[in-house]
Amino acid sequence: MSAGDPSAGDPRSDLVDPSDAYRQVRALTEELASTLSAEDQTVQSMPDVSPTKWHRAHTTWFFETFVLRPHGHSYRDFDPHYGYLFNSYYEAVGARHPRAQRGLLSRPGIAEIAAYRRHVDAAMEALLAAATPAEVADLVVLGLHHEQQHQELLVMDIKHVLSMNPLRPAYREPRPRLRVADAVGRGAGEPGWIGYDGGLVDIGRERAAGGFGFDNESPRHAVHLAPFELADRPVTCGDWLGFMEDGGYTRSELWLSDGWYTVQAEGWCAPSYWLEDDGWQVFTLNGVQPVDADEPVCHVSYYEADAYARWAGARLPTEAEWETVAADHPVEGHFLDPCRPHPAPIGTDAVAGPRAPRALFGDVWEWTASAYLPYPGFETAAGAVGEYNGKFMVNQHVLRGGSSATPVGHVRATYRNFFPASSRWAFSGLRLAR
Amino acid sequence: MSAGDPSAGDPRSDLVDPSDAYRQVRALTEELASTLSAEDQTVQSMPDVSPTKWHRAHTTWFFETFVLRPHGHSYRDFDPHYGYLFNSYYEAVGARHPRAQRGLLSRPGIAEIAAYRRHVDAAMEALLAAATPAEVADLVVLGLHHEQQHQELLVMDIKHVLSMNPLRPAYREPRPRLRVADAVGRGAGEPGWIGYDGGLVDIGRERAAGGFGFDNESPRHAVHLAPFELADRPVTCGDWLGFMEDGGYTRSELWLSDGWYTVQAEGWCAPSYWLEDDGWQVFTLNGVQPVDADEPVCHVSYYEADAYARWAGARLPTEAEWETVAADHPVEGHFLDPCRPHPAPIGTDAVAGPRAPRALFGDVWEWTASAYLPYPGFETAAGAVGEYNGKFMVNQHVLRGGSSATPVGHVRATYRNFFPASSRWAFSGLRLAR
């Protein structure tokens, strides 16, 4: 079992011309917010969610704080209060507005935030037009990958915001949805199983590798795997209906203890956003639609994914298993594509291009059995950006592969996403192993 | 001790021409919202607070539900979902959106709510242009007094919303503030005390009296009062600083047990909206300003008012004492005046005209020692509007007199406002008795 360069990802991730890359990434954020009203962009529907206008400002603050202030010639802050308002969690940078109170800020409004973005963009473009030292270029690339992560968060968050409204409004006009069946070439029924030998494999990213990677993907290191099989497709809504019809949400023996407690406390009986109303419907970014049995199931927690796997007589793959398989596949799937956001078909709520058969990437993030922990020899970056990933390495599980709300070019085989086991508002699904 | 017609109030409260009155009241609501952005109008800063746009819609829903739907010829609802979204607490009218989640509704936005108001206004003006039966006219007048109450709530609520923003933004451009000293003709020091004989007095409103009154003001009934004295002015910020300097917030013996618990749990050490920053400042609708020792103290809870009175060797008046004195005074004071909202001086955050000496009305609501309970023989109206006042008659205390955010013409000597003992976001102050 081997791979060329598993951390290389999509060539577009290299963002060769920094000015072009900067413009493209920044433009997509604005495009995603463009159909949302001032009111839409202000609401925070739960502590985990941030208002759209906050995402627009925070991604801008990132460049202002980590690039322009230390490295921009004679850069002047747009507003000295914004450091307090739009710092997310960087303790080293100073005090910040409480996360759960982001929705209490009516001001600055969207017009001021648009002006803030223009102010920072102008300074960034001036800086990028000049020769930039490697250290600064690295921070810019980090800022762009950071903004891509917030693009997905923006989509996750506005979906949650709109779902709290009994009018069930759509984020955008409906477009045709893609069926997994179109891609994997068959309908319901058992997934196919593909066997792998296991043995001693290397996973993770070389620190010195080309292209971009987050600190949590390194270092590359050896892991021993027993032989295993991986399903050739994610679990679908049709599969999930089978679990539900077999009493999946009412049988304690299928659940982890914390999961069973959560099922009872939250009254879960279906994935998040599903509604029972003359059959099962699902709230999507296009409004309420019938559940499509052939689509990958989405918005399930780790607890649910784990219970489903137990019910199916299987288990979730470890992240090492997943990565070992993915390293041999191109990073192709349904991603959020800024080049053609509108005409493309829709899979699981977002904007996506054509999908490779048996792809591991795109559509839905796949829960793994692995807790989110540092790789052996993991080191954080010096300074405030060292807080980016490392300090969250407890009480979370790893997800792999990306979703149709992940910007194209953002993920790669070594990419590690992570959420708490009870979390459901990400575009999270699963694939079985055994 | 006697009075002419203590429930008569300001002649403007009679709202003689219903069409004129309707237009004036509705216009003031829009005027109050006019400087607020879409973002400002969307935020809910605590469960007690409602977003500005919700107030604009709910007051409209009141006319739609209680006047137009039963009595408007061929009236068509603007949107069938609005009944669910904008019902406040009328159980008899059906299910409704949870109060604490009003801030999660980005839609309908302010443009749609403006259209809703125009739609209902057009139907109302058509209805009022025709001869209206007394029953309908009474509901219209109730709807207008209801909207006036929400005008004050709108001002209270947006003040709280803006106060949660670390930028401390102003609601409107600053204008000069009025000092109590201007009105009562002297500065700090002891209030004057005016004695009253007590005896058997009548308070409350005759059910058959002319003009408008809420159901909770009736019936008129006899109460026996011991002789008492009432201060000739409300307690000022200067008085309150004396209480604070004497350890008022740290001396348990001054406090009711529930009050002392609240002081500790909430960390109260000054009235709400006061900030210690190079001396005491106060957040107002005009932004942060120095505390003015001669202004009536405002935004204090019943617990604080009660503790202050005990510290001062006095007590709060009962509502019967207050009303008996007020019945002999004209309803003059600093009120919210729609005819001259802009050029007038400012007392305690709002828009006010000149103030009568020793006035009992306007400036700040005055906590009384009386629990909010039904008068002997109290009866609620039939139907849903019977829920207007009666069902809140427990766990609250009565306030009297009106504030500078109360629309002129809205209050009268018999008017009973009420809030829980811990509440501070109303424009609530106090006056001593002994």
Place this chain on the structure above:
Amino acid sequence: MSAGDPSAGDPRSDLVDPSDAYRQVRALTEELASTLSAEDQTVQSMPDVSPTKWHRAHTTWFFETFVLRPHGHSYRDFDPHYGYLFNSYYEAVGARHPRAQRGLLSRPGIAEIAAYRRHVDAAMEALLAAATPAEVADLVVLGLHHEQQHQELLVMDIKHVLSMNPLRPAYREPRPRLRVADAVGRGAGEPGWIGYDGGLVDIGRERAAGGFGFDNESPRHAVHLAPFELADRPVTCGDWLGFMEDGGYTRSELWLSDGWYTVQAEGWCAPSYWLEDDGWQVFTLNGVQPVDADEPVCHVSYYEADAYARWAGARLPTEAEWETVAADHPVEGHFLDPCRPHPAPIGTDAVAGPRAPRALFGDVWEWTASAYLPYPGFETAAGAVGEYNGKFMVNQHVLRGGSSATPVGHVRATYRNFFPASSRWAFSGLRLAR
């Protein structure tokens, strides 16, 4: 309408010989605890409840703190830590163990607390054997009435503790229960109504009156009453079943808003301690028994009492109405009688003697419509005992009359008991007025 001495109460309340009185009261506390195990006496089932052994110690601490320490010659504290552990709420006496954590104290155990009682009793009896100044005698009498209040609390609290046990254990061996029908001479059906003229009446207790009274019963003062009628018996369980069968707990229009919220939040569908199991059963101090339709209903909150009265087309009496009627009646009813605790019949869980027809006293405390507020001219005592009653005068309602767990001789016509409107663990019922 007049009365001899409405505050005189039962002659036994005068406690003429202080040593006898002291011994009798202290012995009853021990008798009440005598059948309870060490484990029973340790548990605290909710923050409002105190463990039995805490009641035994706290009543002892009261004598130690307010009598022996200031007035006992060369008295030595039993244990210097007990001041911290057994102070209930007297801020002036110093810091104290948090109320909600009384059940976390396994030590001192019941043997040490018995020794503490003996230590204090010996010192008290020595003190009482000498001539005691009036000031000290007054504190002793206050301590005895205080202990009588805790006797009822002890019974209320242990009932709640035992009710949390799924074994539903009995406090004592079952004895025959008394039926209201036995006393008032008839079965179910409408209560009789007795009319009163109203007018200007005096209520409350003269400060200089003989015998004992709490500070909150004074001063005597004039109140004006409209003519009214009072039911000749409390509401029974049979009456209450009618309310339940008519949907009483599901009809929002019958409830105060806070009450309706509480009904939903708590899932109330019957009085506290009622259990549906092959018909309605009730958990009593004698274990689970069938609901007796002729007994006074008990363990209902103010919210429920108020809703019931509305349903019945009546209302609750004010405390002034209740007292005016009671002043003409002897203080006779079913009380907790230390002279014959065992052979007597049982009404509503406790130990009671024969019951006078139409009695207002005993059986159950009766909720009144009156908020618990100071009487005009109310003054607290100087020093720590001034915290006894006054600081609780907010957010509570007054109950009158006493229950079968109230020690005989403890109540009188002017006696004011009080609980929050949501409280159900007292022996609280109601009587209608109109």
Place this chain on the structure above:
Amino acid sequence: MSAGDPSAGDPRSDLVDPSDAYRQVRALTEELASTLSAEDQTVQSMPDVSPTKWHRAHTTWFFETFVLRPHGHSYRDFDPHYGYLFNSYYEAVGARHPRAQRGLLSRPGIAEIAAYRRHVDAAMEALLAAATPAEVADLVVLGLHHEQQHQELLVMDIKHVLSMNPLRPAYREPRPRLRVADAVGRGAGEPGWIGYDGGLVDIGRERAAGGFGFDNESPRHAVHLAPFELADRPVTCGDWLGFMEDGGYTRSELWLSDGWYTVQAEGWCAPSYWLEDDGWQVFTLNGVQPVDADEPVCHVSYYEADAYARWAGARLPTEAEWETVAADHPVEGHFLDPCRPHPAPIGTDAVAGPRAPRALFGDVWEWTASAYLPYPGFETAAGAVGEYNGKFMVNQHVLRGGSSATPVGHVRATYRNFFPASSRWAFSGLRLAR
């Protein structure tokens, strides 16, 4: 790197004669409870803690439910309600009393629970006197290891219960404490570091191995380790004081994000049970004592252990690293020894024998960097006992090695203990790796 039989543990764990083993284990539980009063045994100080008498009953219920009811000839339940009261978390066995309400049960009292234990013991001894099928023998051994786990829980829990009492009572009479210095042969200063080669190692327990092991220790499987060093002693209180003096609890950069949040929310500034009072003191089972710099630090959470390691420029070992080293060491250390509970010296609160130099076992459980997850190929047992371990495999971290409150013979190199990252009431410390 290799090992003989790393899962063999102490020979006493084989419990060769089941009757002897049964008697010994059961007797130790009673011995541990023997100095506790009925009151002590009743209190539950937080939801995670169980009352002593509950532990005594629950361990008995385990034998009744899993051994006697299915396999005991004509066994009759002691009380049919006990199944509900004393089931801990076995969903398959039916409903159960809520965990957080175990402290509300005053009955059954300690006398009844003693009788329950005798009843079950008699039936068990009869069963064990006969030839028992292997299946039953396995359940008996499981029940004994289960009871040993509860012996440690009983000690942990009563320590927490007593610590909530401001009297700070001792569990037992003080005895001399052991210093780590006595064992490892030197005082404060840097630990020694011992290097290991890493490579491909096997950890975990063969399913078919002799002796006893829990299901979560299997199967044995290969793991790849990079070369590493492990400290030759646990972190001591003296080390920890250095961390505290260097601002360890106030420097966000040392902490995981969840840990930092917990530090602030809980106000942590030292290990649990430490008290600042004329220098640092610590509450122990022998009462309050000065902190001993040479003792292993105890009652720290995973968050604190992780922050300490970061501060020290090291990390926590993984469980595979720990086990690989431990497999070569005898299972010797300070354990709870039923053969000489009284005269032995005391280390970290409990009863312990002499300690081997550089021992990995006993004294304190050592947090590892490993999340508690199933080993590859993990399988739960069929039936209710399958709930024993597997359903807790999320949101916890593994601890290794045992404490001075772990019964001697209970642990082995493959043993996996686990607690949530915020948990502090276990006897949990740490050892550094790098």
